[in-house]
Amino acid sequence: MSQPVSRRDLLHNVVRGSVLATLGGGALFLVQKAHGQVVWQVDAARCINSRLGDTGAEACKLCTTECVVALSAVRAVNEYAKCGRCNICPAYFNITSAVDEKGLPSEKLCPRDAIARKPIGKADPEDPANNFYEYVIDEEKCDGCGKCVMKCKEPLGLGSIVLRVRYDKCVGCNRCTISRACPKDALVQIPVEQALRPPELRPRTE
């Protein structure tokens, strides 16, 4: 009676051992392939809202609607070093709205009022138009709808506002749902250091 048990036990142990070895080997093989973190990021050179060439079109809202997170992990980001600091910013103001008595457009563009405008540098008290203005996007309000990005884009603006994935909000899906919907394949998976660099809209030829 004890012999069938021990043979079975032995077989059991051998098979278990070999499965464990296979699993261990597999794990080691996979671990060798592991490297630094890879994250999803918007390629500004492909994104409809920021790539050069399409003017006057309706802003693409897919980054807002497709993201699995409640308030999309994609937000508009103003690269301050590239911003024109214009008095009448087409991303802040709705420049087709009626002009008020101060000479500024009466309506703002952002549907969630996420952009704040404040004068910077030395102000000219007699001529407020003669001044630089800083435009700061409140990321807690922004939902990545892309309207400001589309308006800031050249030639109307200088293209300093782009859509970026924010990694304190992004959950890092295996396949970003926005990437599945994006018509220009603008969502790419790249190493995190590259993803945090300022966006390249177009290589300079001068």
Next chain:
Amino acid sequence: MEYRQIQVIGGKGSAPGQFATSLRSLAVDAHGQIFAAGDSEIKVFDAAGRLKRRWSTARPVLSVAVAADGAVYAGQLRQIEIFDGAGKLVNTWRDETLLGRVTAIGFVKDGVLAGDAADRAIRHFDHNGKFRNNIGKDNPVHGFLIPNGVVDFAVDSQGIIHAANPGKHRVERYLPSGPLLGHIGRFHGTDPAGFGGCCNPTNVAVRDRIYVTEKAGPRAKVYDFDGNLQAVVASAPFDPNCKNMSVAVDGRGVVYVADTVKLAIFVFEPVTV
């Protein structure tokens, strides 16, 4: 007033009369010859649009202007090269700080004006290149508001400088010695008489009237000296992605506009109604 397009000169390409990568500035001399600055070359076309002459510049050329004596001034990075009418280099004015990016050149009785985009000001030199004074820096923002990176101005027959200040949506008038005399134009998003967008007008030319070009909704317009809109020269033929389109006017009132994307010179003549 109305205008109609009569010609297109140049275009994008590698042929002698075409432009490869850029078309930045236009000037018209007394004989009706058109001087075009693009790539690293000055090209001279006759009134019919045929290429007459062309010569290279040391650096990519940003602006061109023709003096009364026929000398051709080519503005570049940190220098101005002066050629004779045939294209031979006569002189080079170099200055690291005063001629950072020379995007416009003009002439007054007692000297030469150069628009420096790096410092957002117009420099006033005498005929030998000695610096006299700045124009446009005497304000709290120390210069013109030029997010588009180009200072453009023109000098009228009275010697008054008409400079485009795109950030303020107006064309300002200055004396060569510096003081601001006045301005025309205002921001308006939808009214064609106003300047729309973030920074318009981008370029200006003057002869009896003020001719301006705008971007983002590219168009060329004509105003009188009181700021009343006289005509919209054209908007349709320009590539929608143009910006900083140089404009020039000749003695007959023919308007030349440089399309910076199509790299072609559009020629419009006034139609007597």
Next chain:
Amino acid sequence: MKPRPRTVAFRSVAFQGWGALWAAPILGGILSALLALLLGLSFAPILAAQAIPYSRPVETAPQQDTIGGGYKTPAVQKPLPRDALFQVLDVLILAAAMGISVWLVLQRRSRKWAVALTVGSLAYFGFYREGCVCPIGSIQNVAVALTDRTYAIPMVVTAVFFLPLVVALFFGRAFCGGVCPLGAIQELVVLKPVQVPPRLDRALGLLKYVYLALAIGLAIKPALGRDFLICRFDPFVGFFRRTGAPHMLLLGGGFLLLGMFVGRPYCRYLCPYGPLLAWCTRLARRGVTITPDKELDCGLCADACPYGAIDHMRAVRKDCLYCARCYASCPCDGDLAHAKAELVTLS
């Protein structure tokens, strides 16, 4: 009284039923292979974005010295992703949770504490970590890593894939019991479970293999055509994230509703990790055991088990989801250990 297989020599529980149940894996294996082949062949074309053929002028924005007035260009905020250290922490917590599950169910045999672990896992792995990264989804990542040379799998994902399998090799499906958040949420809604007839149970069980094959097949496609099915069709991730597409939330709700009457339907009939765990569990030495000498043949455990893991008074370890209900219902064990019932012995 039903005849009991008592006179038969003691057979290791793990080998019990091998004969009858061979059919399922073989069929499943064939189906998987066919589907994987079919799907692997359908490659999605990768669309290249068209370049706009003109150049952008030189950078001309005003800089801080031009603006003057003491202005400093603010730095653009660049939030970093979750620190790698926290991901390692997650793996450690996973290992610890499985260890606790084994100890609570096999050693302590406490249903009460098993439920506590279930709630804790649901809170941490479910609502806090929002169900991601999970071992179920990691199947896809491992499949991609094995087939795509350019894909570098994060170490954490590898660990999360292999740890539950290693535990299953020794102790069975400890992962399913009180650790997996998808299982945990279904576990907590079990109200009045019905015993699914064995044939139906087996037939539905084949769906797991189909899902596994589909998931692997779609994951190993080239990069842009890759579809992570398990992640996309996770019915409960919408609850964990507190937001989701209406149809997915409805599906999740449907599963939970069904789960009130059919114990853990996703786990038993759809979870693609299940077959992998089941294969490893076959080799486990320890696990839930119903000792023939001690059991009373009262059938209380079989009735208590909502997952059909007790067949003919023997625990089917590969189906056992570590809920400890059998221990809780056994009159010879747990809280009732001291109140021994009068035994009726066979003569």
